[in-house]
């Protein structure tokens with residue numbers, strides 16, 4: 001979907017972080033006339049009885065089947081990865097829940113072709129949240145590239161990201177060092193630590209610091225930022241998510257009528273004011289581009305808090321989950337790769353260094369392939385077109401709504417060998433890199449470029465970099481991690497496919513050595529000589545080593 005509601009949003013409990021030990025350290029497959037003559041078939045499925053069938057489908061989707069089974073059972077029923085069905089919310093929030101779903105890697109990319117599909121007001125699917133939640137403005141994510149404002153606002157975000165690019169690596173280090181220190185204290189006290197809440201705090205702090213140069217904790221927001229954002233996002237996404245409450249309570253409450261925007265009005269104002277006070281350089285640039293300061297600021301709040309924070313809130317726990325599950329051998333190789341590149345760059349994490357980390361890059365892409373953080377995308381046919389799945393062509397009429405569930409498209413076994421399995425080094429090497437064409441998390445191919453003319457994520461490169469940095473920070477500090485995947489925070493349907501089990505519960509190694517800062521053999525630490533009671537600070541280490 002075009003929203004973050006689809007959070008594969010695992011709550012992670014770290015069971016163990018083992019400190020470093022003494023080791024050395026074309027996309028479009030769509031054509032109006034199919035290139036290879038595939039048989040054109042009628043699209044299977046129907047929309048059933050108005051009102052009743054969309055309601056029944058909604059209950060199946062959220063409660064009686066769950067999202068993945070909702071799609072998969074109908075693939076079996078229709079013997080097709082393209083078919084007609086209803087998507088939530090349906091009555092009485094969206095006027096038309098009818099869609100044609102695309103569930104394979106060949107038909108899905110039509111959603112990226114803005115000459116064929118319109119992307120106006122469908123970021124959240126078949127309904128759009130009230131603009132009262134964004135200051136009365138239709139923010140960038142809801143604009144089609146044919147609207148002049150789209151290019152202006154996207155240009156402004158490119159300006160922001162470019163102006164602040166040198167702050168990304170240092171600010172990430174600051175925010176996530178704080179997070180790991182917090183996790184270590186929790187682990188020491190309780191034997192396990194929740195990842196999600198500290199990740200939220202670190203991600204929000206990192207975004208505010210790296211984009212705008214302020215630490216939210218030092219403002220009037222204090223620690224309230226992530227909580228306010230969650231409430232504000234809930235009002236936008238409530239109709240398309242489940243919180244895991246009993247269906248007869250939750251469905252009437254969340255999916256039948258819109259919750260009024262005034263519930264978060266004063267909280268949202270607190271966010272807006274802080275951003276307004278701290279973003280002069282972007283507000284001024286916006287004015288030069290012809291955008292008033294209010295509109296710029298509401299867009300900054302949305303891009304930072306919804307697009308960026310929402311994405312990191314979902315994706316970082318997912319990434320940790322896959323790293324945790326990838327096992328000792330992959331973790332060991334990651335640690336070796338990361339430490340060796342950092343060592344060869346004089347102990348520094350640099351953009352060039354990140355580029356040299358082939359396995360780290362691949363693991364991030366693989367996590368994005370397995371669990372795209374925003375798995376549903378929508379597009380409305382601009383004209384009559386033909387869409388091809390692997391074996392069949394389908395005629396789509398102008399105005400029909402297309403909906404792709406990306407998780408099935410990017411696990412398509414006719415594109416990816418062992419598509420349902422996490423293969424850490426899948427994208428290493430020339431052959432592996434070619435497959436990036438089919439990694440679609442950013443609303444476009446991973447080897448494509450986000451431009452003013454398309455709807456690919458404005459933060460594509462930023463996200464990939466931040467995710468690599470998380471892996472780097474992790475393995476500069478620890479040899480291995482063990483995780484327990486818990487209940488999803490934003491609803492259980494987003495959780496399907498995630499097993500809840502403890503992976504090798506263990507104890508955190510009690511070593512306190514800070515050798516990760518200087519990247520030397522543990523036993524050679526100038527401070528503790530490997531006895532595990534190192535008192536060195538990072539500054540000491542850098543000075544000495």
Ligand code: HEM
Nearest residue numbers: 002140141307308311312315373374443454455457458459
């Ligand atoms: C893990 C993090 C992120 C994920 C998973 C993500 C995903 C996406 C997706 C799927 C879309 C397309 C939605 C659609 O139209 O169907 C999108 C659009 C967008 N994203 Fe991201 N995003 C992330 C982070 C960011 C960041 C850091 C920014 C910061 C600038 C950003 C800014 C945007 C904007 C402005 C759009 C609309 C682009 C346009 O209208 O052309 N996103 N994102």
